[in-house]
Structure formats: C-alpha cells, structure tokens
Amino acid sequence: MKKSKWVRTLFRIAHCCVIALVIAENVTAGERDIPRTESATITLIPNPNLSGMVDLYLDGRIDVHVMARLNNFAYLEGRKGVVLHLNSFGGSTRAGLALGRRIRQLGFSTQVSVKAEGSAQDRAGICESACVLLFAGGRFRLIQPDSLVGVHQFAATDQVDSHEAMADAQIFSAATVNYFRDMGVSTQLFSLMAITPAREMHPLSVTDQVDLGLVNAGKEDAVWSIEIDYGGALVVKGVQSTISSSVEFQMSCTAEQAIALGVIVDSGTAGLNSADLLTDVRTLTGVPGQSVRTTVQTTEIEFLPGADQLHKIVGAKSFVVRLHYVNNRQSDYAIDVPAKAGALMAGFVRICHGMTAKNDPR
Incomplete structure (x- = not known):
C-alpha cells in the first residue's frame, strides 16, 4: 500500500518535470517567465505612469498559504484599477475556489502576465489548472494575447479509498460549476476541464476565453x-x-x-x-x-x-x-x-x- 502511494507520488513529480521541460523547450528564453514551483508570492509593484492603477503580481503554486498573502492587500478592497497578475501552473482546487471568491469580493481585476524587468510593459505569463479559478474570480478579466491559459480534470487525490476519492471529485465538480456560474463564466469551461485527462492540458485560445466569458476585456455587461x-x-x-x-x-x-x-x-x-x-x-x-x-x-x-x-x-x-x-x-x-x-x-x-x-x- 505504501509502495503504491510512493510510486504515484513519484509519477506525479516526474510528470510535472516533463511539463516544465516541454514548456521550456517551446518558449524562447526571455519571452516568458516560468512560474515558481514553491507556494505563490504576491508582490505589489508601484505603477510608474501614475495612472492610478495598482499592480499585484502572483507567482507560484496555489495552496492554502496564498490566502493570507492575498489578505495583506485587503485594504485595497473596492478601489478601481487594482489588477492581480497571475503566473502559476496551478495547485489546490480547494484553495483556488476560495481564492477566486475572495478576489471577486475584493473587487480586484485579473490578468495572466508577469512583470518585465526594466520595462513598463508586462510580459506573457502562464495560468493553468487551479490558476484559472483565480483568473475567473477577477471582476474585470483582461486579455494578454500571448499568455498560456489551460485547463484539465482535477488531479487525483491522495485518498486510497476509491469511494472517498469519487465523493471528493463529485463535491468539487458541483462546487466548480456553481463557482463559474456565480463568476459570470460559461459552465462550458467545466465541460472542457472534465473531458481533458489530468495528465494533459487543454489550451484556451483568446477566442475561447472570450466565447466562454473567461475574459471580459475590462468591461461588465450593461x-x-x-x-x-x-x-x-x-x-x-x-x-x-x-x-x-x-x-x-x-x-x-x-x-x-x-x-x-x-x-x-x-x-x-x-x-x-x-x-x-x-x-x-x-x-x-x-x-x-x-x-x-x-x-x-x-x-x-x-x-x-x-x-x-x-x-x-x-x-x-x-x-x-x-x-x-x-x-x-x-x-x-x-x-x-x-x-x-x-x-x-x-x-x-x-x-x-x-x-x-x-x-x-x-
């Protein structure tokens, strides 16, 4: 039993390494910053053009520790022009749902991008798996055309009992569908997640993101x-x-x-x-x-x-x-x-x- 669990863990680690290698091979050096593998940090970087915008940059794995870091910026709640830039391979679905709802409560906007050193322009980022839940949480969800956005099924849980794992998956499935509906995103996005194996990633083009309501180009419906x-x-x-x-x-x-x-x-x-x-x-x-x-x-x-x-x-x-x-x-x-x-x-x-x-x- 323990050996089986160790093998599964080793496989997941190897799988993550393969994904990182594939992305690294397909991205020209300097064009995109690969997200950190540690728990995500959130950094506020002052906007140099004095436009009144506030830029927060999230980089790394989505886990239970990220909520406390997001709440450090709760004093910005309701302020116009707060953008949370996302760069993450994903992580915990449970944490992603909670963070997404907190982002909407704070009234922050979201965009998949990273801060470019020495430039006023942001670079393309990566937002996959649970990170897409954070992206959907933005009140205004902005497009960064060259960024990578992708979804897949929930990753397998650590439960050994298959009935327990199935119950867990059903709960998160219902919670995710309700979440997308509350965020104004088409539940068709969940369908794309459901048909994509956890070991693969379904990329979302800009057209896909617009059609699904995942992005709204900084404007709510009248x-x-x-x-x-x-x-x-x-x-x-x-x-x-x-x-x-x-x-x-x-x-x-x-x-x-x-x-x-x-x-x-x-x-x-x-x-x-x-x-x-x-x-x-x-x-x-x-x-x-x-x-x-x-x-x-x-x-x-x-x-x-x-x-x-x-x-x-x-x-x-x-x-x-x-x-x-x-x-x-x-x-x-x-x-x-x-x-x-x-x-x-x-x-x-x-x-x-x-x-x-x-x-x-x-």
Whole structure:
C-alpha cells in the first residue's frame, strides 16, 4: 500500500518535470517567465505612469498559504484599477475556489502576465489548472494575447479509498460549476476541464476565453431596468462599469411630457467645459437643454432631445458621453444598449408622449 502511494507520488513529480521541460523547450528564453514551483508570492509593484492603477503580481503554486498573502492587500478592497497578475501552473482546487471568491469580493481585476524587468510593459505569463479559478474570480478579466491559459480534470487525490476519492471529485465538480456560474463564466469551461485527462492540458485560445466569458476585456455587461425615483416617477436606467470608470444613463418624463436624458459618470475632474451625446459613435448635434454639474466625484449631464433625436436614441446600440475640458482634452464614457433596452425605452417614450403604437419613434 505504501509502495503504491510512493510510486504515484513519484509519477506525479516526474510528470510535472516533463511539463516544465516541454514548456521550456517551446518558449524562447526571455519571452516568458516560468512560474515558481514553491507556494505563490504576491508582490505589489508601484505603477510608474501614475495612472492610478495598482499592480499585484502572483507567482507560484496555489495552496492554502496564498490566502493570507492575498489578505495583506485587503485594504485595497473596492478601489478601481487594482489588477492581480497571475503566473502559476496551478495547485489546490480547494484553495483556488476560495481564492477566486475572495478576489471577486475584493473587487480586484485579473490578468495572466508577469512583470518585465526594466520595462513598463508586462510580459506573457502562464495560468493553468487551479490558476484559472483565480483568473475567473477577477471582476474585470483582461486579455494578454500571448499568455498560456489551460485547463484539465482535477488531479487525483491522495485518498486510497476509491469511494472517498469519487465523493471528493463529485463535491468539487458541483462546487466548480456553481463557482463559474456565480463568476459570470460559461459552465462550458467545466465541460472542457472534465473531458481533458489530468495528465494533459487543454489550451484556451483568446477566442475561447472570450466565447466562454473567461475574459471580459475590462468591461461588465450593461444592466438596464425600470425603477422609481425619489419623486415617485418611473425612470429607465442603465448602468455599465469598466475597470477605470462607470456610467449611469437615465431616461425620465418631464411634467411637460418631454423626455429628459440624464447621464452620471464617476469623473469629477475640474475644468469641464461641455459634453456631447453620441449614439453608435455619431454625435447628436443640437441637443437642447444641456446642463453640466460637477462634484468632487461625479459629473451629471442632462439632455432634452427632440423627436428626431429620440428616434436615433431608441434605435441605438450604444451611447457615448464625450466630455470636453478647457485644455482641449476630452474623455468618453460608453454604455451598451441591447435590443431589450431599446424596446424598453421605446415603450417608455410612448407612455410619456401618450403615443399609440403607430407613432412609435423606433
């Protein structure tokens, strides 16, 4: 019994060595840093471009000790622009699930990359097996095209009893499926894991990562709904967040049965001069009643579009608010408009104007 366990352990060690050798042979020296085999470290490296981004670099094996190292940076919880860069062959599935949920709780973003010495640009990294669970935990999951991302089945446990091992696998299977669903990642990713033997690795291309929802390119899906404002009036509301900002769009009905559009962005930069509303990257010229209010943390813009402009608005697939500053600088804040949101706004316009279906501006 002990001999059998020793043989399995020796085989796993040899297998890891083979994987490391294969990767080393296929990677040109200096192009990619091989992850360390010891328990992963997490290092904060100041961003030299003063963009407000915070870069954390995780390198090494995923195990129970990594949680304490991650919690050392819990003071960054909720701060925009915190990116956890991953470089790991994987490790414990149990630790990976716990770390992934903690990363989402902290609001950190994730990317597979390593710090390049003497350069402001990060290099491609490796994220395989349990590391992918951490990658999925990022609120915003960023693409590094040349990085290696791969999945496979859970590694065999140390239990000698096959029934115990089977029960363990079933528990982790259910936990992983639920985890991907909670993280907004397609459960098809688990299917790819399940059909790939533990001794192999299924590589995920950039297209695979996008299609599976494993990466979201630093942007969450827009959320649209009908709500009631503080005055008791109905408002169509859309919210979309990116790694660096968020925008809120509101459509309301005035006492004169006119449509008012309010936009709130989380930018309170001084020197704001004016703002434009764009639909599908086309400026809606001459939108009357524009007003701009800027506080320390937010900027609120109000537009009163005419009938022709409403037709473009309810038929748009995206909105962009372009802010213009006194120093000729400008910044854009965008929100996606899915078909259901467009139909919601069209119906709201009919109600506000007292229109019949034949007069639908859409």
